[in-house]
Amino acid sequence: MAALSPKPRIKPIPHMPPAGRDSLRIAAIDVGSNSVHMIVAQVDADGGFTTLWRMKEMVGLGRISFPSRRLSADAIERAINTLGRFKQAALQRQCEKIVTVATSAVREATNGGDLIERARRELKLYIKVVSAREEARLIYLGVRHSTPLGNRPHLLIDIGGGSVELTVGNETEPLMLESRKLGAARMTAQFVKSDPLNKADRILLRSHYEKELRDVLQSVGKFTIAEVLGTSGTLENIAAMCGGETDGEGHRLIVRKRFDKLARQLLKSDAAERETIGGLDDQRKEQIVCAVALVSYLFEQLGVKHIRLCDAALREGIVMDYVSRHAPQLQVRRDIPDPRRRAVFDVARRFDWHERHSTQVARLTLRLFDELRGVHDMNDAERELIEYAALLHDIGWHISPDGHHKHSMYLIENSGLEDFMSQAEVQIIANIARYHRKAPPTVSHKRYRLMNRIDRRIVDVGTALLRIADGLDRSHQSVVTDLKCRVGEKAVGVTLSVRADSELELWGATRKSAYFEETMGKRLELITKQP
Numbered sequence: 001m002a003a004l005s006p007k008p009r010i011k012p013i014p015h016m017p018p019a020g021r022d023s024l025r026i027a028a029i030d031v032g033s034n035s036v037h038m039i040v041a042q043v044d045a046d047g048g049f050t051t052l053w054r055m056k057e058m059v060g061l062g063r064i065s066f067p068s069r070r071l072s073a074d075a076i077e078r079a080i081n082t083l084g085r086f087k088q089a090a091l092q093r094q095c096e097k098i099v100t101v102a103t104s105a106v107r108e109a110t111n112g113g114d115l116i117e118r119a120r121r122e123l124k125l126y127i128k129v130v131s132a133r134e135e136a137r138l139i140y141l142g143v144r145h146s147t148p149l150g151n152r153p154h155l156l157i158d159i160g161g162g163s164v165e166l167t168v169g170n171e172t173e174p175l176m177l178e179s180r181k182l183g184a185a186r187m188t189a190q191f192v193k194s195d196p197l198n199k200a201d202r203i204l205l206r207s208h209y210e211k212e213l214r215d216v217l218q219s220v221g222k223f224t225i226a227e228v229l230g231t232s233g234t235l236e237n238i239a240a241m242c243g244g245e246t247d248g249e250g251h252r253l254i255v256r257k258r259f260d261k262l263a264r265q266l267l268k269s270d271a272a273e274r275e276t277i278g279g280l281d282d283q284r285k286e287q288i289v290c291a292v293a294l295v296s297y298l299f300e301q302l303g304v305k306h307i308r309l310c311d312a313a314l315r316e317g318i319v320m321d322y323v324s325r326h327a328p329q330l331q332v333r334r335d336i337p338d339p340r341r342r343a344v345f346d347v348a349r350r351f352d353w354h355e356r357h358s359t360q361v362a363r364l365t366l367r368l369f370d371e372l373r374g375v376h377d378m379n380d381a382e383r384e385l386i387e388y389a390a391l392l393h394d395i396g397w398h399i400s401p402d403g404h405h406k407h408s409m410y411l412i413e414n415s416g417l418e419d420f421m422s423q424a425e426v427q428i429i430a431n432i433a434r435y436h437r438k439a440p441p442t443v444s445h446k447r448y449r450l451m452n453r454i455d456r457r458i459v460d461v462g463t464a465l466l467r468i469a470d471g472l473d474r475s476h477q478s479v480v481t482d483l484k485c486r487v488g489e490k491a492v493g494v495t496l497s498v499r500a501d502s503e504l505e506l507w508g509a510t511r512k513s514a515y516f517e518e519t520m521g522k523r524l525e526l527i528t529k530q531p
Contacts (some may be wrong), residue, residue: 024333025052027090027098028318029083031115031127033062033105033161033185034287035233036079038086039315040093045334047323049145051316053093056233057082058283061105061115062161062185071109080118087123099318100127103135104162104183132179136165138317140174143229145320146312152226157298158313159234159291161185166216168223175223178216182209184234187290196270197289205290209297217301228304230254231313233281234291238262239309240279252309256299263296343420344388351398351411353391357476362390364469364480365462371485372492375520376461385425386462389432393466396433409434409447428455432462436470440515464519467512472496474508491523502528 024043029036040053059079064072083100090098100119106112107129119125130138139158143149149171156167162183168176191197191205230239235254239245242258266274266289274285284291295307323330329346336342348358369376369383378386396407412430431448435441441459443449448459472480479500486493496502506526513524 024097024330025093025095026319026322027086027093027095028315028322029086029098029100029125030314030318031059031061031079031083031100031102031106032314033066033103033163033183034058034060034284035161036082036086037315038090039319040090040095041316041319043319043323043330045330047327047330049319049323051312053089055086055089057085060185060283061109062183063189065105065109066162066183066186066189069108069110071105071111071115076111076115076118079115080122083119083125084123087125097322098125099322100125101138101314101318102127102129103160103314104132104181104186107131108162132163132165133177135163135314136167136177136179137174138314138321139165139231140167140169140177140317141320142312142314142316142318143231143310144169144171145316147229147310150226153223155220155223155225155228155302156231156310157228157235157307158231159184159294160232161287164294166213166220168220168225176219178219180212180216182212182294184284184287184291184294187294188287192286192289196268196273202267202293205293206297209294213297213301220302225302225304228302228307229310230307231310234284234287235295235307235309237279237281237284237288238292238295240281241277242279244279247306247308254295254307254309256305259295259299263292266292267296340384340420341388343417344391347412347415347417348391348395350415351395353395354397354476356478357473358391358394360473360478360480361393361466361469362387364472364483365390365465367483368465368469368485368494371483372465372487372520375487375492375522378458378461382458382461385428385458386432386465389429389436389462390466390469392429393433393436393470405434405437408436424451424455427451428458428462431459432466435459435463436466437512440467440518460519464516468494468509468516468524471508471510471512472505474504479505487522491525492520493525493527495527495529498528498530 023045025040026043027038027040029038036057036059038055039051041049041051043049059075059082061071061075061079064075087098106115116127119127140156143156149169151170153168153170153175158165160183162185163179164182166178167174187205191201193201239252239254241262242254245253245255247253271285274280280288332342332345336345366387369386392412393408394404395411396404399407409430412433413426417426427447441448441463448456479498479502480496481499482497484495509526516524
């Protein structure tokens with residue numbers, strides 16, 4: 001049996017705020033070649049976000065997969081255990097969305113699908129494997145979020161376990177996106193055959209870097225680089241070993257003068273000697289030699305005095321990408337802060353609702369509901385469900401106009417609303433929508449028959465009101481601007497304020513009046529009033 005992974009490093013954020021009603025809390029997980037990282041971020045309706053929590057665990061998917069191109073059973077088990085803990089932590093922190101991506105180790109492994117399938121089956125986590133270029137783009141988005149780049153090009157360097165991303169970008173756009181298979185775990189598997197690394201292998205490693213990066217660095221040379229920014233745990237570890245220097249604004253730096261001294265020591269060291277170096281992460285002691293050799297080469301070729309570290313990286317880029325692709329939904333969160341109501345509108349938009357007609361019908365349904373409270377004796381909880389049914393009554397058109405009332409019922413029942421309300425409430429909404437046209441509610445229909453007496457009454461009243469309101473917008477032109485009800489002993493008189501010819505609306509409501517009259521026990525009389 002595979003050993004369980006050690007507990008993840010958790011960096012708590014003091015006084016974590018509760019999730020706001022109009023904000024989205026999202027977890028972004030990066031399944032890398034060395035580590036699995038997760039951030040929890042709170043996204044505001046305007047698209048800005050704050051990172052609230054960070055978690056990291058060294059899993060080592062790439063230790064064996066480079067160059068064998070297979071993930072070991074132990075590594076897969078460690079990754080699944082880690083992802084399970086991360087998901088639990090995300091849910092505990094009120095995350096509504098978990099976005100998981102995997103990079104080179106999973107991307108290149110012949111059995112990477114095994115890990116993806118297990119995560120889906122066992123954890124209900126859906127891992128997206130990103131391409132090398134997409135990985136570089138996401139890193140750029142993450143850095144841009146946290147670091148002002150201005151109009152001048154910056155070079156971004158990320159050294160992972162399987163790949164190295166070199167990106168040039170400014171505040172507006174990425175100007176160059178490049179990725180090379182030069183990650184620390186990959187290079188260690190390919191070139192480190194002795195401990196310490198012998199001179200011949202150091203020469204081969206250096207030659208490999210020169211060959212793979214020649215064209216990339218030529219492209220970088222076409223830009224006037226304002227500054228070199230570094231991301232990734234590897235560069236953070238190198239900075240720690242260099243003594244944790246910072247600039248005047250508190251940004252951590254890898255200063256070349258100190259780095260060169262460290263590099264000379266590391267490149268000649270064996271494992272025992274490396275253990276004595278302060279700041280070296282024990283889980284990186286095998287790979288650090290190749291990483292230092294790469295940084296040394298980059299310093300020489302770029303001619304810069306330091307590399308400034310950036311805390312944000314791929315995880316923040318995942319959040320930024322999600323925000324950019326879901327801007328309309330985030331705006332909805334601002335406009336509709338209540339999660340139940342927002343879920344209904346999400347369903348409506350998902351199925352291409354007829355917004356103008358549906359909102360008009362819902363408005364008229366609620367006007368009838370409020371005007372007739374003394375007749376139906378319903379409260380605000382039932383009012384809410386009837387309104388939701390009115391908003392969704394026509395979404396079945398997404399499937400077909402024919403029998404769309406039945407299609408509406410099916411879509412409401414299977415659209416995920418049960419995450420926000422009880423199954424009984426979903427059934428009430430679905431049944432009211434189902435009966436907005438054609439046959440009224442009857443115990444010969446199984447779903448209606450299985451309801452309790454109270455829920456059936458809500459369906460009866462909601463159906464009666466919805467059928468009239470739907471008829472009053474027969475032309476889909478919002479002709480009826482308002483209505484008032486006068487309740488008599490034997491009849492309900494409804495005076496309609498209209499802004500245009502309303503014959504079609506009167507016809508539509510009259511032909512649906514029978515069930516209203518049966519349910520309310522009173523005759524329906526429609527009267528129009530021109531402005």
